[in-house]
Amino acid sequence: MRSVALANQKGGVGKTTTAVHLAHGLAIAGRRVALLDLDPQGNATVALQEMAVDLESDGALALLRPVTDNLWLLPSPGAERAVDRFAGVDVTKLLQLARSLEEQGIDWLLVDCPPRMDQWGWAGLQLCGEVLVPVQPEFFAMHGLSQMLGTLETAQAQFPGKGLLLGVLVTLWDQREPVAKDVVADLRRNLGPKMLETVILRDSALVEAASYGKTVFEYRPYSKAALCYGELVREVVHGGSSL
Amino acid sequence: MRSVALANQKGGVGKTTTAVHLAHGLAIAGRRVALLDLDPQGNATVALQEMAVDLESDGALALLRPVTDNLWLLPSPGAERAVDRFAGVDVTKLLQLARSLEEQGIDWLLVDCPPRMDQWGWAGLQLCGEVLVPVQPEFFAMHGLSQMLGTLETAQAQFPGKGLLLGVLVTLWDQREPVAKDVVADLRRNLGPKMLETVILRDSALVEAASYGKTVFEYRPYSKAALCYGELVREVVHGGSSL
Numbered sequence: 463m464r465s466v467a468l469a470n471q472k473g474g475v476g477k478t479t480t481a482v483h484l485a486h487g488l489a490i491a492g493r494r495v496a497l498l499d500l501d502p503q504g505n506a507t508v509a510l511q512e513m514a515v516d517l518e519s520d521g522a523l524a525l526l527r528p529v530t531d532n533l534w535l536l537p538s539p540g541a542e543r544a545v546d547r548f549a550g551v552d553v554t555k556l557l558q559l560a561r562s563l564e565e566q567g568i569d570w571l572l573v574d575c576p577p578r579m580d581q582w583g584w585a586g587l588q589l590c591g592e593v594l595v596p597v598q599p600e601f602f603a604m605h606g607l608s609q610m611l612g613t614l615e616t617a618q619a620q621f622p623g624k625g626l627l628l629g630v631l632v633t634l635w636d637q638r639e640p641v642a643k644d645v646v647a648d649l650r651r652n653l654g655p656k657m658l659e660t661v662i663l664r665d666s667a668l669v670e671a672a673s674y675g676k677t678v679f680e681y682r683p684y685s686k687a688a689l690c691y692g693e694l695v696r697e698v699v700h701g702g703s704s705l
Numbered sequence: 706m707r708s709v710a711l712a713n714q715k716g717g718v719g720k721t722t723t724a725v726h727l728a729h730g731l732a733i734a735g736r737r738v739a740l741l742d743l744d745p746q747g748n749a750t751v752a753l754q755e756m757a758v759d760l761e762s763d764g765a766l767a768l769l770r771p772v773t774d775n776l777w778l779l780p781s782p783g784a785e786r787a788v789d790r791f792a793g794v795d796v797t798k799l800l801q802l803a804r805s806l807e808e809q810g811i812d813w814l815l816v817d818c819p820p821r822m823d824q825w826g827w828a829g830l831q832l833c834g835e836v837l838v839p840v841q842p843e844f845f846a847m848h849g850l851s852q853m854l855g856t857l858e859t860a861q862a863q864f865p866g867k868g869l870l871l872g873v874l875v876t877l878w879d880q881r882e883p884v885a886k887d888v889v890a891d892l893r894r895n896l897g898p899k900m901l902e903t904v905i906l907r908d909s910a911l912v913e914a915a916s917y918g919k920t921v922f923e924y925r926p927y928s929k930a931a932l933c934y935g936e937l938v939r940e941v942v943h944g945g946s947s948l
């Protein structure tokens with residue numbers, strides 16, 4: 463089982479959007495996928511709320527919600543609670559769940575993390591062997607990225623075999639913005655093989671799909687966004703990773 | 706002294722951009738302003754890093770960095786540290802600092818909060834009488850907003866006289882996106898007087914200004930963004946607030 467956390471301390475860079483579309487894309491490609499929503503905001507849970515299918519689920523999968531063929535979701539622990547500062551996270555229980563999912567033949571475990579290296583963010587890194595870091599091609603992203611990559615090094619030292627960088631993914635690229643092109647060129651120059659080849663263009667179809675509680679593969683399968691995320695699935699499955 | 710926290714648990718909605726531009730706009734309008742960067746990411750600190758002026762600062766103001774006429778900044782506590790999970794925040798010290806700033810004639814205290822109601826987020830609410838909540842007109846924002854408004858009610862109960870809603874501000878409004886118009890209409894229908902009249906349109910000048918470490922008032926004073934934030938300053942100073 464490959465396990466990938468979507469993490470970046472910078473907010474609003476497309477962690478949830480990427481987690482949901484990578485999960486659905488892998489499921490469409492025939493892999494058995496479990497998506498854990500570890501963000502108390504619960505946006506991944508909300509983004510998939512209109513997709514539902516009747517799947518027989520026993521064992522550990524009974525704890526998850528079937529979303530579509532080959533895709534199960536562990537809803538956010540905090541989606542109901544407004545204030546998450548008092549909630550504790552039981553990492554041992556989550557690690558046990560991850561092991562049970564592997565025994566039931568789950569091929570990919572994806573974890574959506576909050577925009578913070580708090581207890582939920584760190585739980586995400588402890589659960590996964592790899593980390594995918596989405597970044598928006600704009601100035602603040604560059605500033606936060608070096609912090610994030612530093613945090614990953616801390617995680618790798620603390621939890622051996624965890625938190626290896628799968629790659630940095632450019633998302634929300636609006637090709638009308640002149641600064642974006644320079645930032646992407648900078649990122650490729652500075653990070654080299656750590657950058658994924660795939661880039662995700664800005665596409666309002668993603669915002670619309672989310673408002674209907676569906677992925678763009680369901681809502682508008684021939685959109686720019688569907689093509690970009692299809693590329694990402696191919697790159698992540700067939701290599702090109704910087705491991 | 707009026708004190709306003711910029712808070713929203715949803716990431717990437719323009720908290721930092723609004724904090725920096727409201728602070729500079731108020732300073733241009735002749736108010737004496739102190740901006741506290743309580744986000745360990747330190748984006749407000751980075752956004753103003755190329756603006757500097759030689760101001761005599763004594764007393765509590767000596768702890769802050771003069772940015773431009775009438776504007777001082779308390780740099781982020783975490784801007785240097787990559788991992789903020791171990792850092793503690795001393796709210797008593799921050800409350801003492803706020804009192805000293807008031808004694809030195811500061812008219813407005815603005816606080817940029819991280820996208821999380823963690824110890825830094827809560828410190829921001831304890832320091833300020835009012836809260837301005839930026840939202841992006843898209844689906845996830847609506848979902849997070851009811852949580853945020855619920856959190857404010859908790860804060861008001863716990864810290865009397867703090868955390869009153871100054872208003873909800875629509876930011877990053879891209880008028881080419883059809884969903885955005887519907888979301889703004891929904892927000893006005895549901896929230897009524899809680900919504901500020903001013904809206905901030907999406908403008909790449911803001912992204913460019915940030916990459917130069919300046920505000921858009923300095924970088925491109927006749928841009929859409931400068932006009933929008935100028936409107937916001939007028940609305941916040943002359944009323945129109947939902948208090």
Ligand SMILES: Nc1ncnc2c1ncn2[C@@H]1O[C@H](COP(=O)(O)OP(=O)(O)OP(=O)(O)O)[C@@H](O)[C@H]1O
Pocket residue numbers: 472473474475476477478479480501505575576577633634635662663664665666668669672687714715716717820843844845846
């Ligand atoms: N490629 C894209 N094109 C257009 N909109 C996008 C794209 N990717 C994400 N979005 C939108 O941008 C907003 C932020 O994305 P998302 O919520 O996935 O980011 P996040 O990193 O998970 O945020 P948070 O830090 O709050 O967890 C959402 O409204 C989403 O619909």
Ligand SMILES: Nc1ncnc2c1ncn2[C@@H]1O[C@H](COP(=O)(O)OP(=O)(O)OP(=O)(O)O)[C@@H](O)[C@H]1O
Pocket residue numbers: 471472473474577600601602715716717718719720721722723744748818819820876877878905906907908909911912915930
């Ligand atoms: N009106 C706007 N037009 C265009 N870009 C904008 C606008 N407002 C903010 N941005 C850009 O959007 C990104 C997110 O904004 P910002 O960092 O201010 O949000 P935030 O809520 O403070 O994020 P975080 O949750 O990480 O603290 C930044 O790159 C910023 O430059």
Ligand SMILES: [Mg+2]
Pocket residue numbers: 477478479501505574575576
């Ligand atoms: Mg998210």
Ligand SMILES: [Mg+2]
Pocket residue numbers: 720721722744748817818819
């Ligand atoms: Mg910010």
